[in-house]
Amino acid sequence: MIKKYKKTDGISYALGAAVAVELLERRPECARCIYVSPLSEVTAVTERAVKLGVPVKESEKAFNILSPKENCFVIGEFDKFDTSLRKDKHHIVLVNPSNSGNLGTIMRDVAAFDCADLAIITPAADRFDPKTVRASMGAVFGINTQCFASFGEYINEYGKDRETVPFMLGGVPFKSKDFASDKKYALVFGNEATGLPQEFSRFGAVKIEQSDKVDSLNLSVAVSVALYKLYIS
Amino acid sequence: MIKKYKKTDGISYALGAAVAVELLERRPECARCIYVSPLSEVTAVTERAVKLGVPVKESEKAFNILSPKENCFVIGEFDKFDTSLRKDKHHIVLVNPSNSGNLGTIMRDVAAFDCADLAIITPAADRFDPKTVRASMGAVFGINTQCFASFGEYINEYGKDRETVPFMLGGVPFKSKDFASDKKYALVFGNEATGLPQEFSRFGAVKIEQSDKVDSLNLSVAVSVALYKLYIS
Numbered sequence: 001m002i003k004k005y006k007k008t009d010g011i012s013y014a015l016g017a018a019v020a021v022e023l024l025e026r027r028p029e030c031a032r033c034i035y036v037s038p039l040s041e042v043t044a045v046t047e048r049a050v051k052l053g054v055p056v057k058e059s060e061k062a063f064n065i066l067s068p069k070e071n072c073f074v075i076g077e078f079d080k081f082d083t084s085l086r087k088d089k090h091h092i093v094l095v096n097p098s099n100s101g102n103l104g105t106i107m108r109d110v111a112a113f114d115c116a117d118l119a120i121i122t123p124a125a126d127r128f129d130p131k132t133v134r135a136s137m138g139a140v141f142g143i144n145t146q147c148f149a150s151f152g153e154y155i156n157e158y159g160k161d162r163e164t165v166p167f168m169l170g171g172v173p174f175k176s177k178d179f180a181s182d183k184k185y186a187l188v189f190g191n192e193a194t195g196l197p198q199e200f201s202r203f204g205a206v207k208i209e210q211s212d213k214v215d216s217l218n219l220s221v222a223v224s225v226a227l228y229k230l231y232i233s
Numbered sequence: 234m235i236k237k238y239k240k241t242d243g244i245s246y247a248l249g250a251a252v253a254v255e256l257l258e259r260r261p262e263c264a265r266c267i268y269v270s271p272l273s274e275v276t277a278v279t280e281r282a283v284k285l286g287v288p289v290k291e292s293e294k295a296f297n298i299l300s301p302k303e304n305c306f307v308i309g310e311f312d313k314f315d316t317s318l319r320k321d322k323h324h325i326v327l328v329n330p331s332n333s334g335n336l337g338t339i340m341r342d343v344a345a346f347d348c349a350d351l352a353i354i355t356p357a358a359d360r361f362d363p364k365t366v367r368a369s370m371g372a373v374f375g376i377n378t379q380c381f382a383s384f385g386e387y388i389n390e391y392g393k394d395r396e397t398v399p400f401m402l403g404g405v406p407f408k409s410k411d412f413a414s415d416k417k418y419a420l421v422f423g424n425e426a427t428g429l430p431q432e433f434s435r436f437g438a439v440k441i442e443q444s445d446k447v448d449s450l451n452l453s454v455a456v457s458v459a460l461y462k463l464y465i466s
Contacts, residue, residue, distance in 0.1 A: 109454055114444030175465045209465055211347030221342055221457040228458045232408045232442055 002035075002062045005130050012128040013075050014138065015067050017045050020076035022138025028052045030078045030141075035062040037073040045074050066130065080128050083144040085158055090116035090230050092223060093188040095151060095196060100125040102192060104135025105220040111139035113227040116187070118145045119154050151188075162186050164203040167222060168196050171205030174226070179233040187226050192219050235268075235295045238363050245361040246308050247371065248300050250278050253309035255371025261285045263311045263374075268295040270306040278307050299363065313361050316377040318391055323349035323417055323463050325456060328384060329424040333358040337368025338453040344372035346464040349420070351378045352387050384421075395419050397436040400455055401429050404438030407459070412466040420459050425452050 005012060011032060014023045023031050024045070034049040034056045046056050062075055085091055092110060097103050103125045110118050124147070125132060133140050148154040155164070165177070166188040179185060188203075190196030196205075208222050238245055244265060247256045256264050257278070267282040267289045279289050295308055318324055325343060330336050336358045343351050353360060357380070366373050381387040388397070398410070399421040412418060421436075423429030429438075441455050450458075 105451070108451055112443050112450050112454065173465075208461070210345050217345050218338070218341055221345065221453075224454040224457050225461045228441070228461075232406075 002059070002065050004065060007126045007129070009080075011077055011079055012133065013066050013077055013130045014141075015072050015075055015130050015134050017074040019134055019136075019138040020045050020074045021048065022141045023076040023078055024048045024052060024054065026138070026141035027078065027081060028054070030081050032077040032079060033057055035059045035075040035077065037063050083146060085117040085119060085144055085146050087158065088184070089144075090184055091119050091158065091162070091186045092116050092227070093119040093121065093151070093154060093186050094124065094219075095121040095188060096191040096194075097124050097189075097219070099192055100129045100132040101135045102219050103127060104132040104137075104140070106223050107132070107136035107139040107143055107145070109220060109224045109227055110143050111136075113231040115231045116227060118143060119158070119186075120145060120147045121151050121154060122147050122149055154186075158186070164188060166190075166196050166200040166203050166205045167207065167226065168201060168205035169207055170201065171207035174206045174208045174229070177206045177229075179230055181233055185230065187223075187230070189219060189223060235292070235298050237298060240359045240362065242313075244310055244312055245366065246299050246310055246363045247374075248305050248308055248363050248367050250307040252367055252369075252371040253278050253307045254281065255374045256309040256311055257281045257285060257287065259371070259374035260311065260314060261287070263314050265310040265312060266290055268292045268308040268310065270296050316379060318350040318352060318377055318379050320391065321417070322377075324352050324391065324395070324419045325349050325460070326352040326354065326384070326387060326419050326421040327357065327452075328354045328421060328429060329427075330357050330422075330452065332425055333362045333365040334368045335425060335452050336360060337365040337370075337373070339456050340365070340369035340372040340376055340378070342453060342457045342460055344369075344376050346460040348464045349460060351376060352391070352419075353378060353380045354384050354387060355380050355382055387419075391419070397421060399423075399429050399433040399436050399438045400440065400459065401434060401438035402440055403434065404440035407439045407441045407462070410439045410462075412463055414466055418463065420456075420463070422452060422456060 014020045020034060031054045034054055036058055038058050038060055049056050066075055110116060127145055162184045164186045208217055208225055210217055247253045253267060264287045267287055269291055271291050271293055282289050299308055343349060360378055395417045397419045441450055441458055443450055
């Protein structure tokens with residue numbers, strides 16, 4: 001039975017053909033079903049689903065319930081899944097990110113540079129919310145993410161042999177920060193509105209230089225600039 | 234009379250309190266009126282409007298028409314305005330950007346680094362569409378933008394004494410591109426789906442390095458990475 005998405009559900013939805021394709025390509029084992037609108041002719045997705053043995057169902061109701069206001073003709077229903085971070089990759093650590101659109105965009109940035117995995121410190125926006133999944137343009141299916149109840153829990157599991165670099169307004173200019181190509185880093189970003197708690201400054205904070213006309217950079221921009229520097233180091 | 238936004242109208246709307254505040258702070262002369270929802274108590278905005286002599290009207294209808302689906306309790310109505318690019322600043326040139334959300338996000342990036350003005354080559358997403366204005370979080374009111382009917386028209390007006398740097402998939406790595414601190418640049422980005430026409434490669438194209446897992450970077454990410462390098466050069 002189709003019902004509105006709830007965070008506590010074990011399943012979620014990939015809204016839109018492009019996102020559903022990523023589900024089928026990257027996490028076919030999690031794909032439960034593809035809903036298509038009676039109005040659509042989305043052969044590429046449905047062909048792929050049929051090949052993978054994923055059921056295709058025509059349903060107007062699915063779209064009314066899950067995507068009433070959007071121009072969306074394909075929905076992929078999927079089982080939520082767990083991934084672990086890789087110890088030999090850099091990590092982007094988001095502490096309490098609150099906006100699902102931002103979280104999805106950052107997932108897309110992480111996929112684009114493919115040099116880091118993504119840690120999420122809860123409470124946080126839901127990584128499997130259909131809004132997050134859509135904003136990620138399906139990148140959520142291709143990257144490694146892992147949630148932690150606290151930053152301490154993350155450090156216990158992955159902090160060894162890794163340098164922690166918090167991004168804070170009071171930090172030293174990011175330009176002056178050199179990344180060694182043989183080291184692994186945890187780049188840590190705070191909540192969109194409140195930033196990181198002051199206690200993070202003990203790790204040696206950096207700050208992305210910017211005009212004083214704006215309070216703080218868009219979180220996704222900060223992560224992108226940081227990822228790019230890691231990627232080319 | 235309040236009606237749905239049309240591109241050909243001379244007025245547009247800033248949806249949401251944060252965006253309306255930017256309108257009042259940056260372009261008070263263009264602010265025509267602030268609509269507040271009968272449900273709201275948004276004293277900071279209304280106080281500011283009253284100080285500026287901008288009328289404040291309570292209207293449920295404005296919200297039903299302009300923002301039926303959103304959690305929005307303040308709307309700023311404004312006259313569209315013209316700005317010119319500054320010759321002593323770098324320029325970000327967007328050729329045929331098609332997505333109003335992307336365009337707004339890029340405006341926000343431009344405001345954050347405050348080292349470049351924004352040229353838009355039409356046809357393009359509407360810089361004053363309420364969706365663009367909202368995605369910009371009001372940055373549209375604080376930056377200089379100018380539309381051109383063709384890239385040639387832009388070059389005629391601003392190309393002199395300025396180096397053109399097109400961003401294209403076939404370009405040389407952006408890492409190897411040095412920016413001189415005493416030169417002005419026009420960084421040129423193509424449409425989200427189609428990129429720049431091949432003819433731009435004669436200027437000497439660059440490419441932001443990225444994983445081959447994704448087709449192309451989010452346009453806003455590419456612009457941010459480029460702006461950051463300009464900013465710290």
